[in-house]
Each structure stands twice: as C-alpha cells, then as structure tokens.
Amino acid sequence: MDSPINDPVNEQSAATLATELAAPTVSRAYRCQCGRPVFLRNSECLACHTPLGYVIDRLGVMPLAPAEGGGALPDTFTVFGDPHGKTYRRCANLMTPAACSWMVPAAREGEEAPADVHGLAPGYCLACSVTRTIPDLSVEAHGVFWGKLEQAKRRLISQLLALGLPVVSRHADPVHGLAFDFLSNMPGGPHVMTGHEDGVITLNAEEAEDAVRERIRAEMREPYRTLLGHFRHEIGHYYWDLLVQPTHWLDDYRALFGDERADYAASLQTHYEQGPPPDWADRFVSSYASTHPWEDWAETWAHYLHMADTADTAMSFGVDATNVELTSDLFTADDLSQPDHPDAAKFLDFINGWVLLTNVLNELSRSMGQPDYYPFVLPRAAVGKLQFIHRVITEQRAGSAPTMVVASDVAATEPEPAEPAPEQTQTQTQSQGGAQS
Numbered sequence: 001m002d003s004p005i006n007d008p009v010n011e012q013s014a015a016t017l018a019t020e021l022a023a024p025t026v027s028r029a030y031r032c033q034c035g036r037p038v039f040l041r042n043s044e045c046l047a048c049h050t051p052l053g054y055v056i057d058r059l060g061v062m063p064l065a066p067a068e069g070g071g072a073l074p075d076t077f078t079v080f081g082d083p084h085g086k087t088y089r090r091c092a093n094l095m096t097p098a099a100c101s102w103m104v105p106a107a108r109e110g111e112e113a114p115a116d117v118h119g120l121a122p123g124y125c126l127a128c129s130v131t132r133t134i135p136d137l138s139v140e141a142h143g144v145f146w147g148k149l150e151q152a153k154r155r156l157i158s159q160l161l162a163l164g165l166p167v168v169s170r171h172a173d174p175v176h177g178l179a180f181d182f183l184s185n186m187p188g189g190p191h192v193m194t195g196h197e198d199g200v201i202t203l204n205a206e207e208a209e210d211a212v213r214e215r216i217r218a219e220m221r222e223p224y225r226t227l228l229g230h231f232r233h234e235i236g237h238y239y240w241d242l243l244v245q246p247t248h249w250l251d252d253y254r255a256l257f258g259d260e261r262a263d264y265a266a267s268l269q270t271h272y273e274q275g276p277p278p279d280w281a282d283r284f285v286s287s288y289a290s291t292h293p294w295e296d297w298a299e300t301w302a303h304y305l306h307m308a309d310t311a312d313t314a315m316s317f318g319v320d321a322t323n324v325e326l327t328s329d330l331f332t333a334d335d336l337s338q339p340d341h342p343d344a345a346k347f348l349d350f351i352n353g354w355v356l357l358t359n360v361l362n363e364l365s366r367s368m369g370q371p372d373y374y375p376f377v378l379p380r381a382a383v384g385k386l387q388f389i390h391r392v393i394t395e396q397r398a399g400s401a402p403t404m405v406v407a408s409d410v411a412a413t414e415p416e417p418a419e420p421a422p423e424q425t426q427t428q429t430q431s432q433g434g435a436q437s
C-alpha cells in the first residue's frame, strides 16, 4: 500500500469539479485494489476477481474483502485494506434483474444495527429502497426494463449523494420521502404518465425499451430522451418542493424562472395545443421548459446534473477541454444571475469549460455517426438560472451537517417498517392528481 495506485482506500481523487469549482462532487474514476479501472455497474473486478461494491460512506465503487475476526458475520465484507472498518452486506437485489452492486451497512456480532440502515427496506441498499413499485416480472421483457431503470437510477442517486443532496426514502419519511413507481400500461387502464407528486416519481416502464422511447422522442420532437434524463428532471421537481418552495430562495426563483402559481394544467394544455413561444430558444434550455416555471426549473436542474456529472467524469479521467482548437462564443459575467458572488468566476469557468467540452464531444459523436452528445444550445438566459441552481445545491450542502444524508436522519428511532421489500409491491395504482410531468 505504498503507491497511490494500490491504495484506493486513501486515494486522493484526481482533479474534479470539486477542485475546479469548490463544488461538492467526487471522482467517477473508480479503481480496484489491483489498480485497474472499475465502473459503477461492476460487482467484481474482471481482471483479479476481487469483489466490488458501491459504498455510500466512500461515495464510490470500492474493492471489498470478506470481513474477518471480531464478530464478523458470514457474507459480510469490509472495504479492501480496511479490515477493522465498517462491515457491509450485498444488497438483496444483486442477483435479481436489478443487478444491484451497492452495499448495505451491516453490524458485527453483538453490535447494534448501524444507524444508516434505518429507512432502508430490510436487506436492500438505499438506491433499491427508494423503489416502491417494480414492473410486473411475470411479463418476460420487464426484467430487462427493470434492470435498465435501476441502473439509471443508481447513476442518479450516486450523484445526488455526491452533491450532498438529501436522499430520504419513503420508509424513513412517509410524507416527504422519495419513492419510485415503475408502472406499465394495463389493457383498458389509463396511460401511465411519467411525473412527480409529493416525492413519488412515476415512470412508465416501457420507456426502458429503446424503440418505444425513440418513437416518443421523435413524435415529441425532442432532441434528447433517456431514462437518466427522465430521472434528473423528475428529481428536480422533488428538490424544488424541498429546497426552494419553503425557503428564502423562493423570491429569487420567481424572479428568474417566473411565478409558479400560474395555472399548471392550463399552461400544459397551451403548450400542447399551440407549441412553445417562438423565442423559446433564447430563453430556455428546451422547448418543454417554456411550458411553466416548474418545468423550466426541472429542465434546467436536469441540465445542471448532466453538466456536473459529465464534467466530473471527464476530469476524473484527465480529460480537459481547455486546450481544444475550437472557437466558441463564451459566456461572460453579464450572463450570470449573481455576478458578484464569490464563486462567480469559477462558475463561469465551469460553464465555458462545458461549452468547449461539449463542442468536442459532439464532433466525436458525429465522427461515429451517432446523435450529438449534448444536442442543445445553451441560451444566455439559462446561465443565470444554472448559477442559481448551483447556489441552491452548494448552500444546502454547506448547511447539512453530515455529507452523506442517509435516510437515518429522519426517523432513526422508529422501528423497522413492516412494509414489503421493493420487489413485492407490484400494484398498478396511479394518482396523477396534482402531479407534475
């Protein structure tokens, strides 16, 4: 353990957004104890067969070793190179179509259950515990759908945790907690709409089928439609409820995005009947963002998450677009919503770095005949909104004591919920009353 490459446990992460921007993000370049790169979906190193798992305490995929001595229970692990550290079990969804490689905190013999398992469905990791309804697995294709949905959701949740955003399950907070329902259209039933309502995020599971999603994308004339994009949009609605609506941010939000008290249903109807305003591209990140201030927030929020994850990943692997041979119109301090903020110059560097990076990524995509990597043009008006979102996230992280807000914060003293494990709930209920799309 004397060279950095063999010391993943104590490794200092490469330059990331965190260093560039003082943003609360982490490296996406995970490494096995053998030094080889490993990825979010891996549960074993393909080279040396060391078991791997995502450990929330470390915000990353870690090499594991079977826990030994000191009351270690069977089938528990410690992080490789840390035999006296915390012990973990595999998530109960490792061998299901969800193929979850995340770890669940586990006690040693005689110890009390770790605080951070409260709010988890028994046996399941945090990412799986926020799934409330999975697709009906008696339908053959649904296993694959479920796997794709969970994979995209793990990408989402790992980023939220890295950003220091609260990820609280419905088990821990039955009122404001997060729950995901993956539903399918039933013969004769209502069409399942993707949306958010009071912490419950509904996704039509058929969106996991590429052909279906591509058909809808073309019909809606969207430049981009992915499962991860859906999740990042819908979670934006969730965090608006949590971080903006009841806080001091609300007035600034309305000044930038508009007044969300405008009739939501009527706004959507106008959008679908008349299309977006002719100048939408000058004011919004997408045409859908022009429907209503809530949708503008959710769309811009999703773009912030796209940008932060892509920039972090690029920097984690040493990809730096600042030397690219491309001229671009870059943004200036005039485009910010708060140009005198101490972080303003760094944020501007981040946005302009993003413009350069995506110019290159788009050209790379075209050289393979693929759709553009980032098929959007950021208007100047969106930059101020993105800076606002950046400030909301940064401030909330600074104010939340533990970096990892696990479900335990809300109901640490409540007994284990006697609710079924995620995959046992396969009802097809719907409540789209006051939901946002």
Ligand SMILES: [Zn+2]
Pocket (backbone or CB within 6 Å): 032, 033, 034, 035, 036, 045, 046, 047, 048, 049, 050
């Ligand atoms: Zn290895």
Ligand SMILES: [Zn+2]
Pocket (backbone or CB within 6 Å): 091, 092, 093, 100, 101, 102, 124, 125, 126, 127, 128, 129
């Ligand atoms: Zn899991």
Ligand SMILES: [Zn+2]
Pocket (backbone or CB within 6 Å): 233, 234, 237, 294, 295, 298, 436, 437
């Ligand atoms: Zn929406």
